[in-house]
Amino acid sequence: MRLLLKASSALAGLLTLLLASCSLTKTDVEPEVPSGQLNADNTLVYYANGQPVVAHNYGNLGTVFLSFFGDGRSVISKRFVDSTLVVRGADWQNTTPAGGKNHVLSLTLAKFHGQGTYLLSSPATTYQELAVPYDPQQATSSPLFTVAPATSAEVIITTWTPITRRLQGTFRLVVAAPTQPASVAITDGQFDLFVDQ
Numbered sequence: 001m002r003l004l005l006k007a008s009s010a011l012a013g014l015l016t017l018l019l020a021s022c023s024l025t026k027t028d029v030e031p032e033v034p035s036g037q038l039n040a041d042n043t044l045v046y047y048a049n050g051q052p053v054v055a056h057n058y059g060n061l062g063t064v065f066l067s068f069f070g071d072g073r074s075v076i077s078k079r080f081v082d083s084t085l086v087v088r089g090a091d092w093q094n095t096t097p098a099g100g101k102n103h104v105l106s107l108t109l110a111k112f113h114g115q116g117t118y119l120l121s122s123p124a125t126t127y128q129e130l131a132v133p134y135d136p137q138q139a140t141s142s143p144l145f146t147v148a149p150a151t152s153a154e155v156i157i158t159t160w161t162p163i164t165r166r167l168q169g170t171f172r173l174v175v176a177a178p179t180q181p182a183s184v185a186i187t188d189g190q191f192d193l194f195v196d197q
Contacts, residue, residue, distance in 0.1 A: 044089030046189035055089035122146035
């Protein structure tokens with residue numbers, strides 16, 4: 001039993017070290033968000049009311065380990081049988097001070113066909129800000145935002161290579177939540193990623 005506890009403690013320590021070594025700090029994402037891929041892996045960046053948000057995947061053993069327990073990647077893109085394409089990015093791997101926020105953005109493109117402009121709509125496209133550290137008891141303080149009515153929300157696919165499944169594009173939208181007085185402007189968004197089959 002003692003040996004099992006030591007082994008699990010060592011494994012937890014190794015996982016923490018692997019994940020911490022790939023975190024981005026505030027100086028890595030400010031004042032300008034990076035362009036292209038970070039660590040040669042899926043990357044999604046934007047500004048939320050002027051604050052830079054950078055979501056990227058690790059290219060290390062930590063992500064491989066997490067994938068056994070579900071998809072632990074921060075940036076995911078999937079294409080479904082009905083030609084819907086979903087791109088989701090979360091910045092929870094970055095170093096965020098207590099009291100700060102993590103951001104989760106999910107863009108849904110209907111009838112994906114390659115390069116072109118796609119309009120986004122509610123409720124398929126969502127955005128959420130989660131307090132750090134996350135407390136499930138406070139979930140109501142992290143409402144789900146959707147595309148604000150009467151605003152322009154779009155994704156422009158600039159590159160789609162079906163053979164390699166490489167997808168690049170830009171996006172902009174305004175999101176709002178019924179329980180929040182102010183909307184959130186998501187601007188200068190861009191992604192560079194590989195779509196899952």
